[in-house]
Amino acid sequence: MFDGIAANIIKIIEKSLLTIIAFLTVVATVQEIILIYNIGTINLADLLLLFIYTEVLGMIGVFYTSNRIPITLPLFIAMTAISRLIILQGKGMDASTLLYEAGAILIIALACLAVRYRPSRSYHYQNEDDSK
Numbered sequence: 001m002f003d004g005i006a007a008n009i010i011k012i013i014e015k016s017l018l019t020i021i022a023f024l025t026v027v028a029t030v031q032e033i034i035l036i037y038n039i040g041t042i043n044l045a046d047l048l049l050l051f052i053y054t055e056v057l058g059m060i061g062v063f064y065t066s067n068r069i070p071i072t073l074p075l076f077i078a079m080t081a082i083s084r085l086i087i088l089q090g091k092g093m094d095a096s097t098l099l100y101e102a103g104a105i106l107i108i109a110l111a112c113l114a115v116r117y118r119p120s121r122s123y124h125y126q127n128e129d130d131s132k
Contacts, residue, residue, distance in 0.1 A: 015064075018060050018063060018064070021056070021060060022056075022060045025057055026057070029050065029053045029054075032046065032049060032050060032053070033050075044087055045087045045088050048080055048083060048084040048087065049084060051080055052077055052080050052081060052084070055073065055077045056077065058073065059073040059074065059077070071115050072112050072115055072116065075108050075111055075112050075115075076112070078108050079105050082101050082105050082108075083105065085101065086098065086101050086102075
């Protein structure tokens with residue numbers, strides 16, 4: 001009985017936090033669009049930031065429809081964020097830093113491939129409904 005109550009409380013907190021994150025992401029998106037409008041120019045870094053916001057909202061949408069977050073979505077967000085970092089650092093950055101950041105993107109991309117092409121025999125976590 002206590003496990004059911006605790007699980008429901010955790011689910012409510014989780015959904016509440018995701019709602020707050022979605023709302024704040026929309027606010028940040030509007031702020032970024034206003035900033036772009038006021039400056040009058042659009043940079044690639046701005047577009048990547050808007051793309052990150054879109055991916056976050058998409059990830060939240062997927063969670064609300066399926067109650068799961070595919071591991072590839074946060075990985076895509078991480079690759080986009082590192083790409084944005086590379087662009088923001090500009091041409092004057094140290095070459096070794098660029099190699100490390102590019103290597104991080106490559107490792108994340110390989111992780112996406114590994115997750116996407118996992119063996120068909122994988123572990124299945126038992127739901128509460130499956131155990132009854």
